[in-house]
Amino acid sequence: MRIAMAVMTLVFVLGLASAVVHARQGRWWTAGSVILPNLGIVAMLLGGVERQSTSLFWLGCLFVAAGFGAEAMACWRTRTLRREQAGH
Template sequence: MWIAVAVMMLVFVLGLASAIGQARKGQWWTAGAVLLPVLGMVAMLLGGVERQSTPLFWLGCVFVAAGFGAAAMAYWRTRTLGREQAGQ
């Protein structure tokens, strides 16, 4: 039990550090793409993966989906930025 909590907290701290590093560079969508799935994982594990799903589990699923959306947005913004620079 303690090992699972320790691993969860380690992943959370590493994800938070990575998101802070991305945010300091001004890459906000990438920071969201890193942080939101990590928060979702923590919420899903705290909500419990059981036969009876809790609202915390579903909130975690929403965070993970929002993280994938942020990753897509970050990818789209870098693609359009590259096209604008190539056209100049």
């Protein structure tokens, strides 16, 4: 159990560091797409994956879905920005 907690903590800290780097560069959607799934996985593991009816499990699923939405928004904004730069 300690190894699982250590791995979960390491993944969360590395994701948080990556999100901070993206946020400092002004890429907020990308930062959200990095940190939200990490929060979701932590919440799902704390809620217990085998007991899928807990609130933490569903909150984790919501965070993961929000992370995918942030990733889609970051991709869309990048494509739009590239089109505008190509047009000028």
